[in-house]
Amino acid sequence: MTLEREAAAELFGLSGTFPRPGWVVLDAARENRFTGELVFDVFPEVRAYLDRGEIYLVERPSDPSLGARLVDAGALNAAQLERGAMRIGGTEHLGRLFERAPSVDRLAVLVTTEMMNDSCVTWLARQNIRGVEAVPYHRHESGIHRWERAAAEDELVPGDPLPAPASTQAPVEQAPPVFEERTFSDGLIEWDEPSWLDDRSTAFSDSARAASPTAEPASSARHRPRSIDADWIDKLADEGLPEPGDDPLAVPASMPVRSAPTPDRFEIIWPSGAVDEEFGLSDTADRDAHPDQDRAGPTARIGGYDGVDPTNPVIDTGRWDLETTPPSFSAVPEVVSGDAVRSAEHERDVTDEVVLSVRRAVASIETGSLAARRRLASQTPESVPQIVPGRSATGDDAAADPTTEPTIRRPPSQSVFDEDSPTDLPPTLTAADAATADEHDIEPTRVSALRRLIGGLRRN
Amino acid sequence: MTAVATARTEHVFKLLVTGPFAAGKTSLIQAISQTPIVETDVDTTGSEAAIKVRTTVAMDFGTYAIDDGDIRLLMFGTPGQRRFWFMTDIMKGDVDAVIFVVDAEAEHTHADAGAEMRSLLRDIRVPVVVAVNRCDDREGAKRLARRLGALASEASVPCQLIRSPSAREVTTEALLSVLDRMEREHASVHDPLDRVLALAAAG
Numbered sequence: 001m002t003l004e005r006e007a008a009a010e011l012f013g014l015s016g017t018f019p020r021p022g023w024v025v026l027d028a029a030r031e032n033r034f035t036g037e038l039v040f041d042v043f044p045e046v047r048a049y050l051d052r053g054e055i056y057l058v059e060r061p062s063d064p065s066l067g068a069r070l071v072d073a074g075a076l077n078a079a080q081l082e083r084g085a086m087r088i089g090g091t092e093h094l095g096r097l098f099e100r101a102p103s104v105d106r107l108a109v110l111v112t113t114e115m116m117n118d119s120c121v122t123w124l125a126r127q128n129i130r131g132v133e134a135v136p137y138h139r140h141e142s143g144i145h146r147w148e149r150a151a152a153e154d155e156l157v158p159g160d161p162l163p164a165p166a167s168t169q170a171p172v173e174q175a176p177p178v179f180e181e182r183t184f185s186d187g188l189i190e191w192d193e194p195s196w197l198d199d200r201s202t203a204f205s206d207s208a209r210a211a212s213p214t215a216e217p218a219s220s221a222r223h224r225p226r227s228i229d230a231d232w233i234d235k236l237a238d239e240g241l242p243e244p245g246d247d248p249l250a251v252p253a254s255m256p257v258r259s260a261p262t263p264d265r266f267e268i269i270w271p272s273g274a275v276d277e278e279f280g281l282s283d284t285a286d287r288d289a290h291p292d293q294d295r296a297g298p299t300a301r302i303g304g305y306d307g308v309d310p311t312n313p314v315i316d317t318g319r320w321d322l323e324t325t326p327p328s329f330s331a332v333p334e335v336v337s338g339d340a341v342r343s344a345e346h347e348r349d350v351t352d353e354v355v356l357s358v359r360r361a362v363a364s365i366e367t368g369s370l371a372a373r374r375r376l377a378s379q380t381p382e383s384v385p386q387i388v389p390g391r392s393a394t395g396d397d398a399a400a401d402p403t404t405e406p407t408i409r410r411p412p413s414q415s416v417f418d419e420d421s422p423t424d425l426p427p428t429l430t431a432a433d434a435a436t437a438d439e440h441d442i443e444p445t446r447v448s449a450l451r452r453l454i455g456g457l458r459r460n
Numbered sequence: 461m462t463a464v465a466t467a468r469t470e471h472v473f474k475l476l477v478t479g480p481f482a483a484g485k486t487s488l489i490q491a492i493s494q495t496p497i498v499e500t501d502v503d504t505t506g507s508e509a510a511i512k513v514r515t516t517v518a519m520d521f522g523t524y525a526i527d528d529g530d531i532r533l534l535m536f537g538t539p540g541q542r543r544f545w546f547m548t549d550i551m552k553g554d555v556d557a558v559i560f561v562v563d564a565e566a567e568h569t570h571a572d573a574g575a576e577m578r579s580l581l582r583d584i585r586v587p588v589v590v591a592v593n594r595c596d597d598r599e600g601a602k603r604l605a606r607r608l609g610a611l612a613s614e615a616s617v618p619c620q621l622i623r624s625p626s627a628r629e630v631t632t633e634a635l636l637s638v639l640d641r642m643e644r645e646h647a648s649v650h651d652p653l654d655r656v657l658a659l660a661a662a663g
Contacts, residue, residue, distance in 0.1 A: 095636065100640070135625060137619070447639065447643065452527065453471075453524075453531050454632055456524075456526040457632050
């Protein structure tokens with residue numbers, strides 16, 4: 001099994017034209033969006049590695065390793081290289097450099113690599129190339145093609161026409177402000193959805209300006225960034241909310257002045273644009289029966305709310321259905337008295353049987369496996385392994401409880417259909433076996449074996 | 461004459477190659493295996509016959525060995541059809557890493573691929589490498605992998621599995637993920653702070 005070398009001349013349509021300047025070959029590789037390795041027949045030999053036509057590494061075989069060059073250039077220090085590189089045979093894999101050594105200055109490494117590439121490509125472009133061999137899809141062994149560079153979503157493919165402007169697009173007379181000057185109030189909760197009130201705020205501003213003798217024309221004022229003073233919510237605080245049926249433009253500039261909200265009151269502006277100034281006031285007689293129901297419709301349907309007497313609340317957990325929000329004792333402080341809180345705290349002391357039942361249900365839903373259900377059903381609460389398979393459970397529950405005796409854990413990779421591991425291990429060792437055996441003895445040789453295996457795969 | 465038992469340590473690494481129908485799983489194993497792969501291919505029937513002539517119904521098996529067979533890589537390929545997913549459940553139990561192959565251009569398979577990947581990720585905790593076949597764009601491969609349910613930490617590799625260098629890169633990436641994981645676990649075990657804490661707990 002050898003690498004599939006091809007004559008790049010045929011690959012790029014340059015057959016029979018050599019010797020050619022290096023830049024011609026590089027340009028042909030770019031136009032063909034070549035991915036792989038190019039070996040240039042020039043003295044000294046140069047190897048270029050490309051990804052969709054873009055060179056990510058150029059080097060001569062006589063060059064030191066990339067890691068050593070980065071250390072020499074000062075982009076890395078030796079400790080970072082030692083920590084970030086994975087040594088496989090005689091090569092160092094830098095593909096996970098930034099993940100393994102987070103202290104590495106990513107930009108410095110990228111820029112240094114680019115500068116080294118740049119000097120080599122500049123030299124190569126001027127040379128007369130006698131021939132080129134290509135190995136499509138062969139990556140550099142350092143693995144630096146894994147380094148994430150700038151996102152390529154906006155990149156235009158050569159030859160593609162530029163996107164035509166939309167026919168309905170009007171010419172821009174004046175660019176809209178990039179940032180709007182806004183202030184945030186601690187007592188204000190605001191959705192970032194566009195609201196019809198936002199337009200009305202402009203009307204507020206315009207009408208206020210019209211009343212002022214020094215007001216500028218509304219057409220020019222509309223394109224300006226809104227000042228803090230003209231923010232519509234400030235107007236609402238001072239002048240109150242107009243009725244929805246009213247023409248916003250007909251709202252007089254001077255509305256009845258109301259007192260500014262005290263710090264213990266705040267307004268809620270719902271997505272519909274309605275403003276609930278009295279949210280949280282328990283003494284309001286005509287407030288909605290459902291505090292969770294806004295004026296645009298219910299947003300949090302709690303099925304068990306009806307009929308709850310605020311003076312004697314009885315929380316019936318049996319009435320919650322699957323479509324309701326689970327009861328949260330911290331979420332309904334206004335209607336729960338001290339007795340209810342005490343009963344809620346009492347209910348928190350759930351028994352092990354309840355925990356086991358929940359675990360069974362979750363396992364059944366998660367795996368859909370009858371085998372898993374039967375296995376869990378046959379276990380007592382004391383023997384339940386504190387491991388939920390899969391990536392959703394990465395914590396070590398046994399470690400959380402210092403009183404728990406360390407138990408032999410099932411290999412996490414086992415299928416839900418598997419029975420417990422046999423006590424006699426097979427003669428060969430796998431990762432799952434290694435987890436139950438003495439890791440200190442096995443790991444170094446296994447790691448070394450894996451390194452040799454990767455090296456062997458790469459050499460062929 | 462006394463028989464002398466030689467202490468040969470064998471190391472076996474197992475890779476599961478899974479993914480939807482006609483994604484390139486068998487091609488990947490064929491590109492790596494040093495021995496003729498054991499396959500269970502039969503003539504494809506039904507609507508799938510329009511896509512390819514023969515298909516795997518139980519498993520593919522390929523091997524790669526170095527050091528006179530002391531270090532072996534075993535590759536197990538699963539059938540891609542939904543009705544054979546139980547084979548994946550059987551085989552995923554004892555592997556070192558999973559290569560999930562998906563064809564970037566066969567968009568009609570992506571829904572099944574997503575369901576299979578999410579099911580897989582729930583049950584295993586070994587590294588998963590998403591091999592996005594017929595794709596050259598690393599960002600595109602990453603986006604597709606995330607769309608199918610892969611975590612950000614799962615490696616995704618754009619590849620052309622009809623090219624053996626590309627298939628080797630996918631396999632190498634899977635083994636590197638295993639190595640990375642083993643080194644991290646080893647490092648955490650031998651971390652000086654961990655050792656001090658362990659001694660304090662023992663004392």
